[in-house]
Amino acid sequence: MNSAFYTNSLRFIILVMVQVLICNHINFLGYINPYPYILFIALYPIKNNRMTLMFLSFLIGLTIDLFQDSGGIHAAASVFIAYARPLALKNAFGTLYEYQTIKFENVDYSSKIMYITLLTIAHHVILFSLEIFSATKIILILQKALFSSIFTILLCIISLIIFGKKTK
Template structure:
């Protein structure tokens, strides 16, 4: 890969961490909805990259958010888990098509892209809020936070994705 390819991923990583830490961690809609848009990095990360490197980058992404948010590795555990589950989620959403060399996320339908992003967000939020609350007696609270925070995260990620997408014709 070229240097510009790595440069773009470093810029994405840095900007998403900064936007999450400086903007979205300070927002609390209705007192408990705190969107987590940094998940977009794991969504945008190239498909055919080295998986152990991807897991390491997912861990570093979560650790960076944890460092600034003081959340004791909750984000790191969540991001590593969705980085690990990403091939399974892709196989579920795209079928075996994603295993071919010519597969690109931009060549899929908008419904498939939204489904893929939604599944990443839901998996991340279930893990994050289950670890944060850590009590099955509060299952309804976990589900409420997953539903509302996940919805806000998905809407904002779709907005960011449409704002910063590059149209390829």
């Protein structure tokens, strides 16, 4: 068991706790909540096995669902972005990704923001489509996804700036 294992386990527990105890109760303007737990999926080491990442994403989503009584919506959205992560990596980091040399601490902020934005929007659109589960309310789905995305992206970037140095 190496240090990466401990870092990721700790990150898993802390992010679930932050999500469940704080972020689910913000209700900004009545209904807007951030979902910063997707940082776990975003920051998971790139060289590790994709199947492990997908399983861990499923687990973190299911844990959030358990707390929220929301069936499997977080699990589904998390598994999806875990599967689609290479696509987001390629779009955001370009050639850096193809040579497998990305260190999240070293890349510049513009590509980091791009990467987080892609993952967040994909996650939130699936999350709210499954939560509302009705094609007639598509406006409500997009509205919720958009506003929550802005909140989540801001929170993710801020926590990356604050905690980024220490995890090196």
